[in-house]
Amino acid sequence: MSAIADQAGKTVSTAGESVSQPPKGAGPMQKREARLAYTMLAPTFLIILAIVLGPLVANFWISFKPVELGDLRAPKVLINERVKGKPQLAGDPATLEYRVRNSSQKNSIADAGFTDILPPGFTAQKLPDACSLTGTNLTCNIGTLEGKAREKLVIAGTVSNEYLALKKPEKASKPAVFGKADSVLTNSTFTLDNFRRVFDSDEFWSVLRVTFYYTIFGTVGALVLGLFAAQLLNTSFKGRGILRGLFLFPYVSPVIAVAFTWVVLLDPFSGTLNALLTKMGVFAEPVNFFGQRAVDLHLFGTSFEFPLALSTVIAFEAWRYFPLSFLFILARMQSVSTDIYEAAEMDGATPLQQFWYISLPQLMGILSVLFLLRFIWTFNKFDDIFLLTGGNAGTRTLTVDVYEQGFALSNLGAGAAVAVVVFVVLVTFATLFIRFSTKEEGL
Amino acid sequence: MRLLNSYVLSAVSGAVWGFLTMIVIGVTLTLITGELAIPQVGAAALAAALGALFTHLWEGKTASIGQKYAPAAIILLTLLAATFGAPFALPLSVEPLWQLIALVSFVAVTFWANRQTLDGTPKGSLTRYEKEVIFLRVAKGFGFVVFTVMVALPFYVMVMTSLKSQQQLLGNPLDLSIDLSGGLSGMFRSYIELFTQFNFGTYLTVSAIVSVATVILTLLFSVPGAYAVSRLNFPGRSWMSRSVLLIYMVPAIVLVIPLYAVFSQLGLRNSLTGLLIVYPATTIPVALYMLQGYFKGLPAELEEAGLMDGLSRLGVILKITLPLSLPALASVSLYVFMIAWNEFLFAFMFLDDPDIFTLSRGVVSLNSSEVPRQHLMAGAVIATVPVLCIFLWFERFLVQGLTAGSVKG
Known part of the structure; x- marks a missing residue:
């Protein structure tokens, strides 16, 4: 080993270097490896850049734009060509009429105009100022066409026999329009109105509060249910595989299927659950689980408002996602060696003590990682609430509000502004999550 | 605490069993027959408590066969006496067969549950350990019933x-x-109508095509990426492997508005191409993450041996790494398939044309007051059955992949 090092040192020194050193920086092999790695990662990187990171930035851009859903269609020049006057003989006068219109109600089109070929056998005699004629090629420059603007260009002329022989000579060529429309998405108009609108509305703060209730209780609910389910299935018995499969059903099924099933099941008029509860005398009246904002509850002499629809939505969330935490917790529990429980048993620890002092501490790592993951995912969740209540009855979360502002109220800019709020809150969580995961080494 | 001796505890546990079993059986009877069977919980709790007490009293090596099974008779007789012969508040003439089955199963379940709960419990005062064992047995049973029903x-x-x-x-x-009574065609009326009048055949095909294509695209992108992250050394490698999961946390709703705007301009919005660009982009990060976890677990020596023997990198991946990671590929494919099949938001936002609806989008279009709800439920069943079948078939893979890929212990 040392001989080789000496040799290397000698070669280096003979090459004129005074001190022998290990090579610095990446060698050719390493460079090639890195290049290969980048090539292999490039497609992934590009598609994520285009579909995830690009839109993320674009969302910030849109949130500062006064853009509505209708603005996505760029304003266009619409044109209609027809012949006035009924020429019977060659040499009769006729007028060719072009009606030009801006499709947009708001936005103007700059340098608008059109080109056309005159109908065969039509000789123009008087051209409007905007138009010029080269042979039979007509070019008309209208200039700026304001929103809602209409223009009428009339060309007087005479017809020949060739014209009369044709049925609809003006349809022989279609006018081609041109014009520069300024898209709201790409121009340099910026506004803070979207954010002002979002933060000024009374609803925003209640939406934020509902979002946090939903996220926290939905996450905790799913975790607690998952923990219990994992406890149940941590012993081996006949039919355990079947039950494990069954417990995963809510998570595996499409959200539309389970959400609509809950809606049908809990329907106040024809839902099975309400029919059961009222007929068996548990409730006097059917309960509109997804439609009622709050019910007054009287407990121990105090009465408080119980947010019914929100609680039902949270219950759904916990029901649908407990299988995920159940799987992870079960996997973790099965990796705990049984020796430790046997030792505890010998020492006379009761089952609950074993759970509290042995199982739970070992599960803390996975539980906290699951909590953070589920917290973020629940916060991001849109489909569930949208399908269950549409965000009504006090269940509107931030994500549903994005849809509500952007698409239901057709104000894309305001929707994007809410999405920015979603993202900012999320980045805060993600920062926490990174800190946590490096400590826990769970992921 | 002295009060909680074995006799009191056995009666209490019996009462819980009676209460729970009666509710479940009563509701089941109601749903199966359509007749309102109001569960007589009080009587049931009393009957099962007495049964439990005698089960406990007569337990032991000296018990005769009669003593062993007498508690079942006690449960039956107490229940009938306390409900005046109508254990489900139904006259006996209504659905007598179902009522009989319900009654027998009530007695059998409570009797069996009592025996299981009180098995090996000493008579008289109990230690904390013994009390907890009884409590946990009841709680576990309770949990099983509640979770299964739920x-x-x-x-x-x-x-x-x-x-x-x-x-x-x-x-x-x-x-x-x-x-x-309506025959098979009467029973499956909704399904027949969905397929003949509501275009569900097309939706099913479109969903299948989109999901399978998403799986293929995702694998094409994520396998090389995962290999690079797990095996090759390059600056930014650890940063890469961590940030990949962060991408998975970007909420879809934040992407929807810009993508909607851009895809509208490009003419990609109302098209399957648009979906097939978005779906893989959202699944690649998680697929890459799961795969790199698995690749890291494979012994690197095998691949080095392949390289020594003159295989190119591509050859190593195709001939050594991929065959070894078939289980991981299966579970990733399944997971991605599930995500694509169940995806709702982008399908809902992008697709307007009923000819290219995916199932999720198609079922949502059934959610209107003009379409009867059995159609909605039939649509839900059609959307659920394929993914559940695939899941049950490959459950082992999915469970392993979900947990092994991301949990290290």
Whole structure:
């Protein structure tokens, strides 16, 4: 080993270097490896850049734009060509009429105009100022066409026999329009109105509060249910595989299927659950689980408002996602060696003590990682609430509000502004999550 | 605490069992027959408590066969006496067969549960350990029943509602029995209508194409990426492997508005191409993450041997790494398939043309007041069955992949 090092040192020194050193920086092999790695990662990187990171930035851009859903269609020049006057003989006068219109109600089109070929056998005699004629090629420059603007260009002329022989000579060529429309998405108009609108509305703060209730209780609910389910299935018995499969059903099924099933099941008029509860005398009246904002509850002499629809939505969330935490917790529990429980048993620890002092501490790592993951995912969740209540009855979360502002109220800019709020809150969580995961080494 | 001796505890546990079993059996009886069977919980709790007490009293090596099974008779007689012969508040002439089955199962379940709960419990005062064992046995049973009902009930309602007609549903929402009077075509009326009039055949095909294509695209992108992250050394490698998961946390709703705007301009919005660009982009990060976890677990020596023997990198991946990671590939494919099949938001936002609806989008279009709800439920069943079948078939892979890829212990 040392001989080789000496040799290397000698070669280096003979090459004129005074001190022998290990090579610095990446060698050719390493460079090639890195290049290969980048090539292999490039497609992934590009598609994520285009579909995830690009839109993320674009969302910030849109949130500062006064853009509505209708603005996505760029304003266009619409044109209609027809012949006035009924020429019977060659040499009769006729007028060719072009009606030009801006499709947009708001936005103007700059340098608008059109080109056309005159109908065969039509000789123009008087051209409007905007138009010029080269042979039979007509070019008309209208200039700026304001929103809602209409223009009428009339060309007087005479017809020949060739014209009369044709049925609809003006349809022989279609006018081609041109014009520069300024898209709201790409121009340099910026506004803070979207954010002002979002933060000024009374609803925003209640939406934020509902979002946090939903996220926290939905996450905790799913975790607690998952923990219990994992406890149940941590012993081996006949039919355990079947039950494990069954417990995963809510998570595996499409959200539309389970959400609509809950809606049908809990329907106040024809839902099975309400029919059961009222007929068996548990409730006097059917309960509109997804439609009622709050019910007054009287407990121990105090009465408080119980947010019914929100609680039902949270219950759904916990029901649908407990299988995920159940799987992870079960996997973790099965990796705990049984020796430790046997030792505890010998020492006379009761089952609950074993759970509290042995199982739970070992599960803390996975539980906290699951909590953070589920917290973020629940916060991001849109489909569930949208399908269950549409965000009504006090269940509107931030994500549903994005849809509500952007698409239901057709104000894309305001929707994007809410999405920015979603993202900012999320980045805060993600920062926490990174800190946590490096400590826990769970992921 | 002295009060909680074995006799009191056995009676209490019996009462819990009676209460729970009666509710479950009563509700089941109601849903199966459509007749309102009000569970007589008080009587049931009393009967099962007495049964439990005598089970405990007569337990032991000296017990005769008669003493062993007498508690069942005690449960039956107490229940009948306390409910005046109508254990489900129904006259005996209504659905006598079902009532008999319900009664027998009540007695059998409570009797068996009592025996299981009190097995090996010493008589007299109990230690904390012994008390907790009884408590946990009851709690576990309770948990099993609650979880099973909680999960199974919605699916049962979904399937049964889809088999009913509008009149039946409005007439008696409690009746979720199988009605064979209309024959098979009467039972599956909703399904037949969905496929003939509502275009569900197309939706099914489109969903299948989109999901399978998403799986293929995702694998094409994520396998090389995962390999690079797990095996090759390059600056930014650890940063890469961590940030990949962060991408998975970007909420879809934040992407929807810009993508909607851009895709509208490009003409990609109302097209399957658009979906096939978005779906892989959202699944690649998680697939890459799961795969790199698995690749890291494979012994690197095998690949080095392949390289020594003159295989190129591509050859190593194709001939050594991929065959070794078939289970991981299977579970990633399954997971991605599930995500694509169940995806709702982008399908809902992007697709307007009923000819290219995916199932999720198609079922949402059934959610209107003009379409009867058994159609909605039939649509839900059609959307659920394929993904559940695939899941049950490959459950092992999915469970392993989900947990092994991301949990290190």
